[in-house]
Amino acid sequence: MNTVSHSFGKSVFELMSSMRFAISLLSILAVASIIGTVLKQAEPYNNYLIQLGPFWFEVYEKLGLYDVYHTVWFLAILTFLVASTSVCITRNAPNFAREMKGFREHVTEQSLNAFKHKHEAETTHTPEALAASAQRYLEGQGYKVKNLPREASVLLAAKAGSWNRLGYFLAHSAIVMICVGGLMDGNLIFKVQQLLGYKKIETRDIPQSQVPAISRLKPSNLSFRGSVQIPEGSSADVAFLNVADGYLVQELPFTVGLKQFRIEHYTTGQPKSFESDIELFDLAGKKVREATIAVNHPLIHDGVAIYQASFADGGTHLTLRGWNLFSPTAEYFDVTGSVHQNTELTSVAGKYTIEFIDFRPFNIENMGGDVQPSGDTMSVLGGSPVSENKHLRNVGPSFQYKLRDARGQALEFSNYMLPLELDGRWYLMSGVRETPNDAFRYMRMPLDAGGDIDSFMRLRGVLLNAALRPEIAARFARQALPENAWNTEIEAKLKFSATQVLALFAEGGFQSLGKFIEDKVPAAEGEKAAGTYLRILELTAFEALQIANRQNGLPPPKIDDATGWLVRDTLNSMSDMFVYGAPVYLQLAQYDEVKASGLQLTRSPGQNVVYFGSLLLTLGVFFMLFVRERRVWLRIKPGHALLAMSSAKHTIDFEKEFTLHAQALDTLAK
Amino acid sequence: MELALNQPAPLLKRLSWFDWLFSAIVAAGGFYALSRFGEYMDIYEKGILLAAIPAISVFGWFWKPFRVLFIVVGAISLFSIIQYQGSLARMEQVFFLKYLISSQASIMWMCALFGLATLAYWVGLLARSEFTLKTASALTWSAVAMGFIGLMVRWYESYLIGTDVGHIPVSNLYEVFVLFSLITAMMYLYYEARYQTRQMGAFVLLVISAAVGFILWYTFDRGAHEIQPLVPALKSWWMKIHVPANFIGYGGFSIAAMLGVGYLLVDRGILASRLPKPEVIDDMMYKSIAIGFLFFTIATILGAMWAAEAWGGYWSWDPKETWALIVWLNYAAWLHIRLVKGLRGPMLAWWAVIGLFVTTFAFLGVNMFLSGLHSYGTL
Numbered sequence A: 001m002n003t004v005s006h007s008f009g010k011s012v013f014e015l016m017s018s019m020r021f022a023i024s025l026l027s028i029l030a031v032a033s034i035i036g037t038v039l040k041q042a043e044p045y046n047n048y049l050i051q052l053g054p055f056w057f058e059v060y061e062k063l064g065l066y067d068v069y070h071t072v073w074f075l076a077i078l079t080f081l082v083a084s085t086s087v088c089i090t091r092n093a094p095n096f097a098r099e100m101k102g103f104r105e106h107v108t109e110q111s112l113n114a115f116k117h118k119h120e121a122e123t124t125h126t127p128e129a130l131a132a133s134a135q136r137y138l139e140g141q142g143y144k145v146k147n148l149p150r151e152a153s154v155l156l157a158a159k160a161g162s163w164n165r166l167g168y169f170l171a172h173s174a175i176v177m178i179c180v181g182g183l184m185d186g187n188l189i190f191k192v193q194q195l196l197g198y199k200k201i202e203t204r205d206i207p208q209s210q211v212p213a214i215s216r217l218k219p220s221n222l223s224f225r226g227s228v229q230i231p232e233g234s235s236a237d238v239a240f241l242n243v244a245d246g247y248l249v250q251e252l253p254f255t256v257g258l259k260q261f262r263i264e265h266y267t268t269g270q271p272k273s274f275e276s277d278i279e280l281f282d283l284a285g286k287k288v289r290e291a292t293i294a295v296n297h298p299l300i301h302d303g304v305a306i307y308q309a310s311f312a313d314g315g316t317h318l319t320l321r322g323w324n325l326f327s328p329t330a331e332y333f334d335v336t337g338s339v340h341q342n343t344e345l346t347s348v349a350g351k352y353t354i355e356f357i358d359f360r361p362f363n364i365e366n367m368g369g370d371v372q373p374s375g376d377t378m379s380v381l382g383g384s385p386v387s388e389n390k391h392l393r394n395v396g397p398s399f400q401y402k403l404r405d406a407r408g409q410a411l412e413f414s415n416y417m418l419p420l421e422l423d424g425r426w427y428l429m430s431g432v433r434e435t436p437n438d439a440f441r442y443m444r445m446p447l448d449a450g451g452d453i454d455s456f457m458r459l460r461g462v463l464l465n466a467a468l469r470p471e472i473a474a475r476f477a478r479q480a481l482p483e484n485a486w487n488t489e490i491e492a493k494l495k496f497s498a499t500q501v502l503a504l505f506a507e508g509g510f511q512s513l514g515k516f517i518e519d520k521v522p523a524a525e526g527e528k529a530a531g532t533y534l535r536i537l538e539l540t541a542f543e544a545l546q547i548a549n550r551q552n553g554l555p556p557p558k559i560d561d562a563t564g565w566l567v568r569d570t571l572n573s574m575s576d577m578f579v580y581g582a583p584v585y586l587q588l589a590q591y592d593e594v595k596a597s598g599l600q601l602t603r604s605p606g607q608n609v610v611y612f613g614s615l616l617l618t619l620g621v622f623f624m625l626f627v628r629e630r631r632v633w634l635r636i637k638p639g640h641a642l643l644a645m646s647s648a649k650h651t652i653d654f655e656k657e658f659t660l661h662a663q664a665l666d667t668l669a670k
Numbered sequence B: 001m002e003l004a005l006n007q008p009a010p011l012l013k014r015l016s017w018f019d020w021l022f023s024a025i026v027a028a029g030g031f032y033a034l035s036r037f038g039e040y041m042d043i044y045e046k047g048i049l050l051a052a053i054p055a056i057s058v059f060g061w062f063w064k065p066f067r068v069l070f071i072v073v074g075a076i077s078l079f080s081i082i083q084y085q086g087s088l089a090r091m092e093q094v095f096f097l098k099y100l101i102s103s104q105a106s107i108m109w110m111c112a113l114f115g116l117a118t119l120a121y122w123v124g125l126l127a128r129s130e131f132t133l134k135t136a137s138a139l140t141w142s143a144v145a146m147g148f149i150g151l152m153v154r155w156y157e158s159y160l161i162g163t164d165v166g167h168i169p170v171s172n173l174y175e176v177f178v179l180f181s182l183i184t185a186m187m188y189l190y191y192e193a194r195y196q197t198r199q200m201g202a203f204v205l206l207v208i209s210a211a212v213g214f215i216l217w218y219t220f221d222r223g224a225h226e227i228q229p230l231v232p233a234l235k236s237w238w239m240k241i242h243v244p245a246n247f248i249g250y251g252g253f254s255i256a257a258m259l260g261v262g263y264l265l266v267d268r269g270i271l272a273s274r275l276p277k278p279e280v281i282d283d284m285m286y287k288s289i290a291i292g293f294l295f296f297t298i299a300t301i302l303g304a305m306w307a308a309e310a311w312g313g314y315w316s317w318d319p320k321e322t323w324a325l326i327v328w329l330n331y332a333a334w335l336h337i338r339l340v341k342g343l344r345g346p347m348l349a350w351w352a353v354i355g356l357f358v359t360t361f362a363f364l365g366v367n368m369f370l371s372g373l374h375s376y377g378t379l
């Protein structure tokens, strides 16, 4: 019984320390590592559910594939590697250590004769003399030599490259050390606590202060890697650790305050630097430190390293003008709000909630389409590596929000603060989309000569105002007809048509007109009718503009291209209004930017262990691969010398060196 | 009885006047750069510069042809830089710059010369012409010189675009592909001289030609040769040592794979009379993987240290990191296989060839197919 278990233990030991086992482990670890690079790790669980479907989602979850590198089975492979390497070291250590020290001086004549690399020479020198010169030669070649006189003969035992063996120890213990260091920084302790029920992941979206103690980690926690977003002027004394489908709150041993966050840009618009001015306070509230951190320039305080990791909006205050798009008047109302907060909106069309999502002070857009690189060989040959793309332009601030109606349905909007130039004219842009995966569809509102959308809004109001329609129609008819046709049947007909066109347009834009033509006009005349209606619409709209100007005490519009375009763009824009999806347009009037800096905070006690291990690994690999271990024996009897040479690894260099030594012996022996 | 055995003399006595001249030039250049640009460097960059002086000197003593390469590249690069007179516009106006030694022109010359060298190696191999093979080596040397001149001048040009744009040209795929070609070629040239066999150049230059093909496609189709400013994550002195170390690793592995192809051919009797003996190829393969493995180890460690400074953790299991680990484990396994009797020969050669696919995926595939911190998509 005892012998069975003894021999079983021994075979496990032999298996673990075998080279084949090592190769298998290295390969298995490599293959296992691939999984986590193919499946994106640590995504929100919902994404996986959508991607995989409920069945596979659960299978994958059971296998731990959403966080492969922390699963039990992955850690088991690593543990095997550590165990195998340790066993291997223990097994080889005594031998290797002996070899490093010893000269293997007990070789017999017989065994030397059995060497593959041996060389004999006749000599006239005395054994002592030849031994002396050979020793000098070998020492010159970098060997350590031991001179062992025997009766009537001499044995030289020499060795070089013993550090190769040292390299083996260094490199393989380094593997163990690095794994242990990595483990110290892993979340093993938490995993055990979680298993025993001491700790639990928080999955609810609740304020940090309400997270219960079971999901909080004390400042004394030895190792963590968390992140926190701090708005300018605020501070944080916790960080959040993402675990599986939830998070943990890590209490910090200090409070971090953010004074300012800065982004600098290159002239091309790409970001150049991200910097945060931070202040640290101890838990009593006393300021202990002030520093600026940037990407690649972290701050280390109290064993916690603080990194610049990301940035976001920290709750920019927005002052907005709300325009009721379907109101016949052109007055705006004031709306204020802050990013990450909601504002209630009661409009004529019902109750809405504005959920402010984001604010961006810059938007770098490609205003010229993609620049095609020239396919002309010469232009590249003598060409310039200076970027040609001059179309990148900062188009100014924008803000994003969701507008949620009483039933809970929401659309997402993105509005620019400054006008954009498109086709040579200027517009205010408002984008809308249903889901974050869609692209924004833009409504563009034309600017007037004063650079405002007021003219557009006024004209829009007049065109929607049913009470003004008779007047518009009358003015249009008088303009369109010669004086002798005034007050005739024709004028009445024209007035009727104009009123009808205006009413249809005010109901649903070009779509309504189109539908009307489709329904009422024979197909053959459809196109002609459409042309006529459009013409009427434009001309009546021009009259409407006259009225709008008069109502607001402005001079009548000039009859020029600009006015023409204003009218046409207004009609287009109004038509888009009906599919815009919201009854209000929010124009950004003013903002007071508050930025937030995303910091990463880590404490990793294993780091120095890993670094030290890495140093040993580098040295070890160098010694193993570039220091060749070899031994030489020279047995000299009167009149005869025998050279033998051995090495653990036979390479071409070894063969060359052997030849060299053999020739040297011939020369010396002469 | 004291004889003229070729005992190695002490290192310093073995050096010739040219060795000393070389070191003097390196030191002079280094100190000039320090005095002229020192105020723009941080302490680490100064450290790297100062450490480079002895490192380059010793490397030149160790590998003699490198001295000539260094001086030629330095002289021509300086000549080119002087031609610019501080104005980028002269790139299009001055004959020398436009057709020879502006960065883009030199790199295109490098591409052409590598192509010719590949051709020459194959002709030399098939026609058993020692002269053609020598020409091939010379062409490879010229390509290396042109490539380095291109990179040096590109470095200078980047500062002409804007002092805040300027950076060492090892920051994007285009630049590192040039670097890869150069390092692989240099490593090969070293082994070529060491083993006194030029035939394997036909195989090694194939992988360089593939890289050149990529550079050309990337330039003409994507305009990738344009100099872009650095994203904040890359603005670190770590980049200056991490990237080159990585490419010595990739270079070593690529050479080994191509030698593996040669080995497998010889093993099947193809070209066997023209190529070196299998033992020689095997030995070269081991040497390339050994040097590659050492530098890849160093590069990965440097990468981890950089990550610790930039992302807040020395290891994040980011796809690029993980693939570096996979590559590393693969070659660790390879080195161990060699130590198991009975697994030598074709098995090792196959493994080296497959290793190139793994390496290529880590180098390119990850950037193309997997997203992660290394893609610099955000911040």
Ligand code: HEM
Pocket: A016, A017, A018, A019, A021, A022, A025, A026, A081, A084, A085, A088, A092, A164, A168, A171, A172, A175, A621, A624, A625, A648, B332, B335, B336, B338, B339
């Ligand atoms: C990530 C893990 C490992 C790395 C990076 C590594 C690295 C190396 C390297 C570079 C060599 C030198 C190969 C050569 O001389 O050509 C080597 C040799 C060796 N390794 Fe590993 N090794 C690892 C794991 C292991 C394990 C798990 C074992 C044992 C089961 C092991 C056992 C050995 C042995 C016995 C040698 C031969 C030493 C000699 O005779 O010089 N190694 N290792």
